[in-house]
Amino acid sequence: MSTDETAPAPVAEEGDSTRRAGYTKTPKFKIEKTKLLLVEGKDEDLFFTSALEKHLGIGSIQVLPLAGKEQLSRNLAALKRDPKFVEVTSLAVIRDADTAADAAFQSVCGALRRHDFMPPDAHAAFSSGWPRAGIFIMPDGQRNGMLETLCMDSVAGSVEAGCLRCYFNCLGARGVIPRPFDKARAQAWLASRPQPDKRVGEAAAAGYWPFNNAAFDSLWNFIRST
Numbered sequence: 001m002s003t004d005e006t007a008p009a010p011v012a013e014e015g016d017s018t019r020r021a022g023y024t025k026t027p028k029f030k031i032e033k034t035k036l037l038l039v040e041g042k043d044e045d046l047f048f049t050s051a052l053e054k055h056l057g058i059g060s061i062q063v064l065p066l067a068g069k070e071q072l073s074r075n076l077a078a079l080k081r082d083p084k085f086v087e088v089t090s091l092a093v094i095r096d097a098d099t100a101a102d103a104a105f106q107s108v109c110g111a112l113r114r115h116d117f118m119p120p121d122a123h124a125a126f127s128s129g130w131p132r133a134g135i136f137i138m139p140d141g142q143r144n145g146m147l148e149t150l151c152m153d154s155v156a157g158s159v160e161a162g163c164l165r166c167y168f169n170c171l172g173a174r175g176v177i178p179r180p181f182d183k184a185r186a187q188a189w190l191a192s193r194p195q196p197d198k199r200v201g202e203a204a205a206a207g208y209w210p211f212n213n214a215a216f217d218s219l220w221n222f223i224r225s226t
Contacts, residue, residue, distance in 0.1 A: 029075065031084040033062035035226050036091045040069050044094070044147060046201025047209075052223070055211035061226055069095050072108065076115040090132040091117065092226045094219075096146035097137045104137045124222045136222045148186035148200060153215035160192045 039048055045065040052058045066075050072093065079085055093112075097104045101123075109119035118129025123141030126134035139150040155161055164185060171177070178184035190198055193208050203209060211220075 029064055029078050029082060031062070031079065031082045031088065033060060034087050034089045035061045036079070036088060037061050037063045037223065037226065038072065038075065038091065038093045039063060039065055040095055041065050041067060043199050043201035046199075047147065047204040048094070048223075050201070050204040051211055051216075051220070054207070056220060056223060058223070061223070073111045073114060076111060076117070080115060088131045090126065090134070090226050092126075092134040092136065092223070094136045094138065094222075097139065097141075097144050098146065099144050101137050101142055101144060105135060105141065108135045108137075124218060126225060134222065134226065136219060138219070140218060145182055146180065148180075149182040150215060150219065151200060151203075151209050152182055152185050152189065154210050154213035155189060156215075158189075160189055163192075164188050 037048060039045055042065055045063050048063050052061055052063070064075070064079075066072055072095075079088075079091075093108050095104060095108065105123055112119040112133050112135075117131075117133045118127040120127045120134055124134075124136050126132045138147050139145045139153065143149065152161070167188065168178075168181075168185065186200055190196060190200070190203050190208065193203065193206075195206065198206060198208070200209075204211075
């Protein structure tokens with residue numbers, strides 16, 4: 001998907017990611033808490049809600065799925081129209097780097113400025129404006145990748161990860177290279193779990209990702225500072 005949050009929202013067609021995630025193209029937000037965490041979609045919603053409840057023990061943050069990173073700009077506008085927006089003290093945006101971490105960061109900064117938010121000076125930081133605005137680009141603000149990259153970092157030392165290396169080496173030797181590769185790796189690893197049909201967010205709710213692994217530390221520290 002495009003890394004430009006300020007682009008016009010595409011019309012949802014049958015079978016596209018927005019429709020599959022169960023969203024309409026019209027933002028339907030209702031602000032319920034003073035701290036907001038904006039994430040890309042339903043999978044991320046499940047992942048971060050599970051992390052907040054089961055690992056971080058934080059109940060003061062509301063997770064809001066955008067139905068796609070391209071929808072950030074129009075959702076920021078919708079949030080500002082909510083009567084309770086005046087009570088919001090901080091707003092964090094978490095999204096994938098995809099193929100360019102710095103471009104993703106600059107894209108979110110641009111969307112924030114477009115709607116009169118003060119963006120932070122750096123990844124994993126917050127601005128001093130009102131409300132405070134923060135950005136975290138997964139997996140770590142430097143590498144290309146996504147939420148699945150971070151998840152696979154957390155299980156890199158597992159027995160199953162070794163098996164996956166053999167599997168993907170075998171595929172590669174035959175000219176088969178799934179893309180995005182980290183998404184393919186995550187799905188293959190999840191196929192080794194007791195219930196093998198779960199998506200990344202559902203796997204988080206089931207306790208399959210080791211939230212206490214050091215791979216997640218920077219992300220959790222960012223969320224705690226929201």
